[in-house]
Amino acid sequence: MILDASEKKTPVYPPVNLSEALISLGNLRHNARQIKAQIGQSRRLMAIVKANAYGHNAGKVAPALVQEGVSDFGVANINEAIHLRKALQAAQAREDSQILAFASPLECQMPFYLQHEIDLTVTNFETAKLAEAVSKNHGKNLTVHLKIDTGMGRLGIQPREGFALARYVEASPYLNLKGIYTHFSDSGEDLAFTRNQLEIYKKLVSEFEHEAKRTVLKHAANSGAIISDNDTYLDMVRPGILLYGYTPAKSLTTALDLRRVMQFQAHVLFTKWVEKGATVSYGRRWIATRRTRVATVSVGYADGYHRALSNKAKVCINGNLYEQIGSVTMDQIMVSLGEDSSVQVGDPVVLFGWDGLGANDLAEQIGTIGYELLCAVSPRVKRVFID
Ligand SMILES: *Cc1c(COP(=O)(O)O)cnc(C)c1O
Secondary structure, three states, X not given: OOOOOOOOOOOOOOOOOOEEEEEEHHHHHHHHHHHHHHHOOOOEEEEEOHHHHHXXXXXXXXXXXXXXXXXXXEEOOHHHHHHHHHHHHHOOOOOOOEEEEOOOOOHHHHHHHHHHOOEEEEOOHHHHHHHHHHHXXXXXXEEEEEEEOOOOOOOOEOXXXXXXXXXHHXXXXXXXXXXXXXXXXXOOOOHHHHHHHHHHHHHHHHHHHHHHOOOOEEEOOOHHHHHHOHHHOOOEXXXXXXXXXXXXXXXXXXXOOOOOXXXXXXXXXXXXXXXXXXXXXXXXXXXXXXXXXXXXXXXXXXXXXXXXXXOOOEEEEOOEEEEEEOOOOOOOEEEEEEOOOOOOOOOEEEEEOOOOOXXXXXXXXXXXXXXXXXXXXXXXXXXXXXX
16 A cells, blocks of 8 residues: 555555555455355346445446346435436446335435336335326336335335235326335344245235236345245345345354455554553543553544444454554544554554454444444545455
């Protein structure tokens, strides 16, 4: 990371990334192949790239997945969908990519679904009727997926009304009903609850398909379901966190060979020796119990390294783990090197990634999940794509 002295060109400011997230598109594609092998060739994989691909950059992640034959993408809302559509076009990725936005749409957003050919989630009769009006006005049908709430309690129609809504959308001349989906509330621990959600969903959809005399695209499985229950796979699966190399929680294991896609790292900026009794950082929450060498590292909570990690995390420098000490500050953390004198200014410090701890290991320390740590890596952190 240190500039080569022989470099003649004027360095672009800033010359060195103080903190960076290496993104291995090779590892991402490997994970996609693992999931595809698990679900079999007859099923589709909808790659979930919401929240800028869990912090990995959807504009780079989606085209890399297109190379693996993925043509279905799921995002949180219409804004993300438009951004993704444009990124796929700019990358000249396949033109038949299908994008579904999960959020229940607001009326003012609906024309954008038509304009950018984004699939819309219908969650109740009101959305269905608003969508119909917009389609009618524009002389072009919206493509919709119906969302059934089988136990997640977030978005979707209750199962008892789901059949009537499906029938309504099917009969509408202004809406194309493409899929019916549901979402599991359990990440793979309570298999019985997931099973119950699945049964409610399957009963409703099979009754509808029987009456409509046709099939719809059926999808339900998130990462937790993919690793815990093959019966949830249906026509298409919707993995998010597995693509990025993690199971939904540290306690959940899988036979899939997952590789971490992000390595979040910073650099040693400064080192010093502190004497026994000295304190480090705001609030003096760490006191040296002996003479200790301390490194100051270029990452803080403004980069997405949560302040809750103060005095709880470990970092990896040159293959060795060291304790993070004292409060995490906005721009820096301090690390105890003990008696170690090998660590030098400029050395990379791995916060999580393939050369260090996993995001789930750190998350567990502060009562959260790896998803949150991945998404938290802030825009200040330069994404560097490697293959
Ligand atoms: C986020 C999300 C997923 C993916 O969840 P993971 O646990 O990351 O696999 C799938 N479906 C919906 C509707 C989601 O919101």
